[in-house]
Amino acid sequence: MRENIQAVRGMNDLLPGDASAWQALERAARETFAEYGYREIRLPLLERTELFKRSIGEFTDIVEKEMYTFVDRGGDSLTLRPEATAGIVRACLTNGLLHNQRQKVWCMGPMFRYERPQKGRYRQFHQIDVEALGFEGPDVDAELILMSARLWRRLGLAGLTLNVNSLGTPESRAVYRARLVEYFQRHEQALDEDSRRRLSGNPLRIHDSKKPAMREVVAGAPLITDHLDPASAAHFETLRAQLDAAGLAYVVNPRLVRGLDYYSRTVFEWITSDLGSQDAVCSGGRYDGLVEQLGGDPVPAIGWALGEERVVELLRLQGQAVEEPVADVYLALAGAAAEHVGLQLAETLRDAQPGLRVETNCGGGSFKSQLKRADRSGARYAVILGDDEVARRVATVKPLREESEQRQVPLDELPAALAAARAAARTGSD
Ligand code: ATP
Numbered sequence: 001m002r003e004n005i006q007a008v009r010g011m012n013d014l015l016p017g018d019a020s021a022w023q024a025l026e027r028a029a030r031e032t033f034a035e036y037g038y039r040e041i042r043l044p045l046l047e048r049t050e051l052f053k054r055s056i057g058e059f060t061d062i063v064e065k066e067m068y069t070f071v072d073r074g075g076d077s078l079t080l081r082p083e084a085t086a087g088i089v090r091a092c093l094t095n096g097l098l099h100n101q102r103q104k105v106w107c108m109g110p111m112f113r114y115e116r117p118q119k120g121r122y123r124q125f126h127q128i129d130v131e132a133l134g135f136e137g138p139d140v141d142a143e144l145i146l147m148s149a150r151l152w153r154r155l156g157l158a159g160l161t162l163n164v165n166s167l168g169t170p171e172s173r174a175v176y177r178a179r180l181v182e183y184f185q186r187h188e189q190a191l192d193e194d195s196r197r198r199l200s201g202n203p204l205r206i207h208d209s210k211k212p213a214m215r216e217v218v219a220g221a222p223l224i225t226d227h228l229d230p231a232s233a234a235h236f237e238t239l240r241a242q243l244d245a246a247g248l249a250y251v252v253n254p255r256l257v258r259g260l261d262y263y264s265r266t267v268f269e270w271i272t273s274d275l276g277s278q279d280a281v282c283s284g285g286r287y288d289g290l291v292e293q294l295g296g297d298p299v300p301a302i303g304w305a306l307g308e309e310r311v312v313e314l315l316r317l318q319g320q321a322v323e324e325p326v327a328d329v330y331l332a333l334a335g336a337a338a339e340h341v342g343l344q345l346a347e348t349l350r351d352a353q354p355g356l357r358v359e360t361n362c363g364g365g366s367f368k369s370q371l372k373r374a375d376r377s378g379a380r381y382a383v384i385l386g387d388d389e390v391a392r393r394v395a396t397v398k399p400l401r402e403e404s405e406q407r408q409v410p411l412d413e414l415p416a417a418l419a420a421a422r423a424a425a426r427t428g429s430d
């Protein structure tokens with residue numbers, strides 16, 4: 001016996017019954033972005049490995065241990081994108097989109113990280129990503145955050161907490177970093193192995209440590225918010241004032257540092273208490289140095305990304321599950337003559353009533369089994385066509401969800417009859 005081939009660990013199949021929730025999320029995001037004047041950009045899933053090393057940073061978890069990297073047949077080192085920002089900046093540079101222009105863009109699609117798979121954490125996962133390039137802020141910082149809040153409202157999501165912080169400039173961060181290293185060196189015996197390693201590479205990330213034993217030493221560490229340069233402090237203050245003016249609640253979290261090297265000034269994260277330890281639903285920040293770091297003229301920029309798996313799960317937990325749309329009509333065809341005209345009848349119905357969902361019985365079967373399928377399809381009506389009906393140019397319309405009698409309708413009146421029945425059903429269910 002041949003063995004079945006398994007899916008790759010940490011990579012999920014999205015099955016037909018689950019697709020509606022994803023479509024609803026993606027539709028809501030598209031509509032929201034359009035309302036703010038952001039435009040779609042679609043990019044390759046593969047980039048040169050160097051792009052991620054230079055942008056995300058050599059000492060980050062992503063670059064150190066999570067990238068799917070391989071050498072292609074031509075000898076180039078390529079990497080499946082672990083996030084979208086680096087590729088967007090690369091595409092803006094390659095296509096000259098930042099020459100005397102600014103860009104507000106969004107994209108969505110799969111990302112790849114070799115992490116330990118668990119609930120809410122996968123090796124192929126999906127992000128919806130927005131970026132504004134060429135804007136100093138803090139107005140655009142506030143706009144991006146308000147846009148995310150509007151998306152939650154549109155989806156009917158509740159219970160999300162917005163955390164904000166400022167990381168200052170690379171210069172002020174370097175001063176802070178030195179003070180932090182000095183502090184942690186003094187408390188080195190209290191650090192776990194991971195944190196000791198981060199001490200030389202990426203000491204800010206020690207704030208992220210979730211180990212209870214480290215709580216005390218982390219709590220006593222100096223805070224970045226106390227080390228901001230005056231311009232960054234003013235930027236942060238204006239952002240907070242904008243959020244206040246919009247009536248958007250937030251928490252200033254001085255320990256929010258984010259895992260990627262390229263951030264500066266504003267960083268933020270939307271957190272939920274409904275998803276256990278995978279609690280970040282959406283996160284982002286400003287990356288004023290990245291464009292120059294990747295070879296362009298300096299261009300300030302900011303963006304965020306949400307994890308679709310986590311948002312879809314949250315929708316489900318909060319009872320915002322999206323019903324799968326069902327057929328309006330199931331067309332049952334009994335007999336050779338009926339099968340012969342059936343497909344054409346279905347086309348005529350769709351022509352007459354754009355949007356009408358007509359599921360045609362393909363592959364024959366007994367009359368009884370066709371009616372069973374009609375029932376299972378969830379359709380409101382079965383339209384039954386037998387050879388006898390074809391000869392008389394009529395069809396039988398059988399209501400499947402209500403207690404009314406089936407009736408015969410002349411074929412050329414069928415579109416109008418279904419339209420009327422459908423309209424009546426819609427008003428009835430409102
Ligand atoms: P986390 O702290 O949960 O690892 P992160 O800081 O690595 O998140 P980002 O790189 O900012 O996450 O990505 C933005 C969003 O993408 C996250 O807020 C999360 O919702 C989602 N996300 C990140 N990694 C994964 C993953 N491996 N599986 C599913 N979703 C993910």
Ligand code: MG
Pocket residue numbers: 259
């Ligand atoms: Mg992560």
